[in-house]
Amino acid sequence: MVNALVAKGVQADRAQTIVQSARIRRKTAIRNRGKKRIKIGSIAIAVGAVISVGTFLAAASSPSGGIYFVAFGPVLLGVYYLALGLWDMMRR
Numbered sequence: 001m002v003n004a005l006v007a008k009g010v011q012a013d014r015a016q017t018i019v020q021s022a023r024i025r026r027k028t029a030i031r032n033r034g035k036k037r038i039k040i041g042s043i044a045i046a047v048g049a050v051i052s053v054g055t056f057l058a059a060a061s062s063p064s065g066g067i068y069f070v071a072f073g074p075v076l077l078g079v080y081y082l083a084l085g086l087w088d089m090m091r092r
Helices: 002-007 012-062 072-090
Strands: none
Touching: 002 012, 012 072
16 A cells, blocks of 8 residues: 555655554544444343343233243344444454
8 A cells, every 4th residue: 555655656654654544543443333333232132132021021910921022133133233343343
């Protein structure tokens, strides 16, 4: 990348600074994206767990037994986003 900038007329030291700055910004952006994905994944897992436990408790307290839902959709989505976020955080 430095060579391409130098070929376009940018001084070598300036080109090196530009490339280093771009790498740092990219790494920071990926880490921030990872943090956001981890947060979204954790919230989705919590929502799925609350729905599942809440409907189970409501069904268990009903005299006739009732119906409850296992909200695996939000949990699976949460696990997926959590994995993506952890992957982003581990990237170099």
